[in-house]
Amino acid sequence: MATALATCDMAAIVEAIRLTRGWSQAELARTVGYSQSWVSRVVNGQQSLTIDQVREIAGRLDIPVHLLRFATVGAMPTSFASSRRPTVSAVGIVKGADPTRRREFAKVVAMTATPLPLASAAGNINETTAPTLRSITGGQRRLDASSPSRDLAKAALAHLELSGRTLGRARRTPHLVDVAAAASEAAGFAAWLHADMGDAGSARSYYRVAVEHARQAGHGLLDVYMLGSLAAFEIDSDDAELGLGLAAEATRRLGNDSHPTARAWLACVRAMGYAGLGDSSSTHRELRTAGAEVARPDNAEPPWPWVFAFDDAKVAGYRALAAVRLRRPHEARSAFYEAFGNSRPPGAKQGAILMVELASAHADAGDVDEAFRLASEALRTGVNFRSERVIGRVRRFRRDYHGPRARCVSLLDEQLTAMITGRLPA
Known part of the structure; x- marks a missing residue:
């Protein structure tokens, strides 16, 4: 999970939470408020997410937003606040940002990369x-x-x-x-x-x-x-x-x-x-x-x-x-x-x-x-x-x-x- 957070691997994060909670893919879809086919594409690395979508899903899955640094615009790299509305792919590639910005984003996430409480809730x-x-x-x-x-x-x-x-x-x-x-x-x-x-x-x-x-x-x-x-x-x-x-x-x-x-x-x-x-x-x-x-x-x-x-x-x-x-x-x-x-x-x-x-x-x-x-x-x-x-x-x-x-x-x-x-x- 720490690696997934550091690379913004949303597919791994979402799937780990689904397994931890014992949900079906349909139950996960109902929780995040999207269709099952959309969730399936996310989990399979076929669906890109906007920063707003990542923030929304984090809220609905009770993921502390400070782990992703998405709580405020000020917590994000500068390019994230631009009008280009960059997206995060399901496997962590930041679309619409140059390689330097991608590295900056990874550093921001890695600074607070700790295991999600939900991932260890069964502990x-x-x-x-x-x-x-x-x-x-x-x-x-x-x-x-x-x-x-x-x-x-x-x-x-x-x-x-x-x-x-x-x-x-x-x-x-x-x-x-x-x-x-x-x-x-x-x-x-x-x-x-x-x-x-x-x-x-x-x-x-x-x-x-x-x-x-x-x-x-x-x-x-x-x-x-x-x-x-x-x-x-x-x-x-x-x-x-x-x-x-x-x-x-x-x-x-x-x-x-x-x-x-x-x-x-x-x-x-x-x-x-x-x-x-x-x-x-x-x-x-x-x-x-x-x-x-x-x-x-x-x-x-x-x-x-x-x-x-x-x-x-x-x-x-x-x-x-x-x-x-x-x-x-x-x-x-x-x-x-x-x-x-x-x-x-x-x-x-x-x-x-x-x-x-x-x-x-x-x-x-x-x-x-x-x-x-x-x-x-x-x-x-x-x-x-x-x-x-x-x-x-x-x-x-x-x-x-x-x-x-x-x-x-x-x-x-x-x-x-x-x-x-x-x-x-x-």
């Missing part, structure tokens, strides 16, 4: 880069348990952008796989936050980015995890058919020799899809599969990106949720208590979602007071955390209830009205 990508990115995502996930998603979203998106830019610089380095995996986790968390905020379109978009980065990483389990998470999201959004299709693809990619935790989780995702379609037989088949997987002796340490191994309590939780969708209230209530009776309670927002599900089971069983007490408590949590996901569940619970209008029903209606008008106290 700061090392074995600590991916763990650092992942630790940031992990910290944000921990904050999610006690913070509104809207308070975290801006930071999460900034971190996702940072991860994406870092991934771009990690190309052609031995750390590409690990950085891609870290970027996938950042995108998956951004998707989760937007789902909680009720922004389904953005959530889908970020889940797709998470799947794409997981495949860049070549990490099969991470790919399955993100694809399965997207499947669960679609099922949760009342598109069971699409969710089951995504879960089937994740299952195909998982294979038969994978960790029991992964197989049990995907079986539960499929169970939720079948329950959404009202297919009781397939739902229970998948739940039995999940139960058999968690009972295997090798279901101990969970594989990354799973944090906790699947156990009987987790399968019971999915059994409870499936029973709610299948309108089996007594089975649902029994499974809820089995899942959460002796375990650590979930985070506030996830706990509120489960309250609404349990409220549905109580309502179906005729225990209206308890049902609406749970829904009311869940709504208060949803308002406190500004969780559109929780609030939306409570509203759906109310729409689906067609029983007697008891006092507890009127109280929830008043809460919903106060929430919309901004009068519901925290």
Whole structure:
């Protein structure tokens, strides 16, 4: 690069930057604002550039202009400021200037000829880069348990952008796989936050980015995890058919020799899809599969990106949720208590979602007071955390209830009205 700068070899400079950033020639053309054919001619030494064009390209590629001494007319040899508008060929020949002037130009560039920062930008990508990115995502996930998603979203998106830019610089380095995996986790968390905020379109978009980065990483389990998470999201959004299709693809990619935790989780995702379609037989088949997987002796340490191994309590939780969708209230209530009776309670927002599900089971069983007490408590949590996901569940619970209008029903209606008008106290 120092030689290219000293001779103004624009072909070498531009091509080096393209390779460093992992761009195609078309991406380079879009960045500098010229056609791909024009860029191709530059790279192949067939296109001459004016000084203005060199200055423009340097700006668009973030090349510090002082390296080329093109920042001001005063920094250029005298002939460059003349009306003849000399040009620099792609291989560094100054057209329209005499040989003496060409030598002067080379001296000017050579005086500041140092390697471009962009050419060595990947040098700061090392074995600590991916763990650092992942630790940031992990910290944000921990904050999610006690913070509104809207308070975290801006930071999460900034971190996702940072991860994406870092991934771009990690190309052609031995750390590409690990950085891609870290970027996938950042995108998956951004998707989760937007789902909680009720922004389904953005959530889908970020889940797709998470799947794409997981495949860049070549990490099969991470790919399955993100694809399965997207499947669960679609099922949760009342598109069971699409969710089951995504879960089937994740299952195909998982294979038969994978960790029991992964197989049990995907079986539960499929169970939720079948329950959404009202297919009781397939739902229970998948739940039995999940139960058999968690009972295997090798279901101990969970594989990354799973944090906790699947156990009987987790399968019971999915059994409870499936029973709610299948309108089996007594089975649902029994499974809820089995899942959460002796375990650590979930985070506030996830706990509120489960309250609404349990409220549905109580309502179906005729225990209206308890049902609406749970829904009311869940709504208060949803308002406190500004969780559109929780609030939306409570509203759906109310729409689906067609029983007697008891006092507890009127109280929830008043809460919903106060929430919309901004009068519901925290």
